[in-house]
Amino acid sequence: MRPTVAWINNGAIRRNTEKIKEYVAGSARLMIMVKADGYGHGIVNSAYAALAGGADALGVAIPEEGAELRNSGVRAPILSVGALLNADDADTVVTGSITQGVFDARAVRLLADAAARANRPADVHIKVETGMNRLGVRNEDLPALLDAIDATNGAVRVRGVFTHFATSDAADKKYVYEQDARFRAAVETVKARYGRQVLAHASCSGAILELPAMRYDMVRAGIIAYGYYPGPDVRKSLDLEPAFSLRSVVSNVKTVEAGEAIGYSRTFVAPGKMRIATVPIGYGDGYRVAYSNKGHMLVNGRPAPITGRVCMDQTMIDVTGCGDVHIGDEVVLIGRQGEACVWADEVAAWADTICYEVMLSISPRVRRVCIDE
Numbered sequence: 203m204r205p206t207v208a209w210i211n212n213g214a215i216r217r218n219t220e221k222i223k224e225y226v227a228g229s230a231r232l233m234i235m236v237k238a239d240g241y242g243h244g245i246v247n248s249a250y251a252a253l254a255g256g257a258d259a260l261g262v263a264i265p266e267e268g269a270e271l272r273n274s275g276v277r278a279p280i281l282s283v284g285a286l287l288n289a290d291d292a293d294t295v296v297t298g299s300i301t302q303g304v305f306d307a308r309a310v311r312l313l314a315d316a317a318a319r320a321n322r323p324a325d326v327h328i329k330v331e332t333g334m335n336r337l338g339v340r341n342e343d344l345p346a347l348l349d350a351i352d353a354t355n356g357a358v359r360v361r362g363v364f365t366h367f368a369t370s371d372a373a374d375k376k377y378v379y380e381q382d383a384r385f386r387a388a389v390e391t392v393k394a395r396y397g398r399q400v401l402a403h404a405s406c407s408g409a410i411l412e413l414p415a416m417r418y419d420m421v422r423a424g425i426i427a428y429g430y431y432p433g434p435d436v437r438k439s440l441d442l443e444p445a446f447s448l449r450s451v452v453s454n455v456k457t458v459e460a461g462e463a464i465g466y467s468r469t470f471v472a473p474g475k476m477r478i479a480t481v482p483i484g485y486g487d488g489y490r491v492a493y494s495n496k497g498h499m500l501v502n503g504r505p506a507p508i509t510g511r512v513c514m515d516q517t518m519i520d521v522t523g524c525g526d527v528h529i530g531d532e533v534v535l536i537g538r539q540g541e542a543c544v545w546a547d548e549v550a551a552w553a554d555t556i557c558y559e560v561m562l563s564i565s566p567r568v569r570r571v572c573i574d575e
């Protein structure tokens with residue numbers, strides 16, 4: 203079997219969840235976001251690890267993700283936060299007892315119809331537009347939306363109200379406070395109509411860490427459950443463990459002389475005699491071309507810079523400074539090797555992106571192996 207493997211440490215997800223739970227304990231429930239295949243870690247194992255760590259609910263982006271969790275036996279509350287766009291998806295959420303985020307009358311109608319077909323109610327959380335300008339109902343349109351829901355005579359039931367912050371991981375919190383003021387008004391409107399038990403929630407990882415006043419009844423943790431901070435400007439106040447590591451082996455190693463070129467388009471020319479190793483991973487695995495001549499891997503606990511352009515299936519690295527290197531030796535692309543480590547947020551910087559995308563980009567061709575340590 204291919205030795206290029208993403209190792210997923212469910213134990214790390216469980217312990218991260220326990221730490222977040224303790225951090226917000228007493229004031230709020232905890233939803234763990236497992237959308238997009240658990241941020242690339244696998245949706246089902248991530249969900250069970252989060253529940254074992256004390257998560258009260260799970261968050262997904264699309265109904266199919268919720269259905270996958272139900273099909274694998276998850277009984278916990280699930281909220282689908284994306285837009286609901288067709289009858290088929292409405293059937294998926296209603297028959298799967300998945301709570302749906304809604305912000306428009308069309309989705310309310312789709313859900314009411316699905317509820318009639320299934321002969322059971324559809325539970326929803328109202329998504330409020332407060333400044334992200336992505337999905338949500340504006341405060342001035344909220345009463346009309348609630349009227350449309352009430353007109354379904356209980357087929358659609360309001361169980362929550364939520365919004366999403368655009369800048370909670372930024373140093374300057376002014377915009378979050380503006381968003382929060384709009385949200386607070388929406389929460390009052392919804393709770394006045396349906397009661398205090400309606401769940402209000404707003405905080406993603408950045409706000410959980412930085413803004414305890416915005417916890418409301420529940421928080422929605424994503425990236426911190428997987429062991430990363432949402433950005434460089436947040437307090438690293440939880441002792442998180444990254445759950446994702448990416449390893450391969452050396453598939454070839456050779457000496458090149460000064461002036462010899464490595465890889466496509468000869469973007470790297472050896473300045474002197476060098477030892478060059480090949481690693482069987484490339485952009486076909488989501489190890490991005492943008493890392494070419496910028497990033498490094500670890501071999502024998504030392505950095506091995508990427509030389510030349512990342513190919514579809516392979517990448518070449520400079521192992522001159524890595525001691526004795528042989529075919530079959532371990533290569534760490536994300537994770538720890540001996541004293542050295544390279545984490546996804548460092549990899550992200552090579553491509554001017556965020557750690558979320560680095561892990562999510564690793565394609566299904568890379569086998570995921572779950573461990574619990």
Ligand SMILES: *Cc1c(COP(=O)(O)O)cnc(C)c1O
Binds near residue numbers: 235237283424425432
């Ligand atoms: C993805 C997502 C989150 C989690 O965001 P993190 O930054 O990963 O914590 C929270 N809420 C919504 C609506 C999301 O889509």
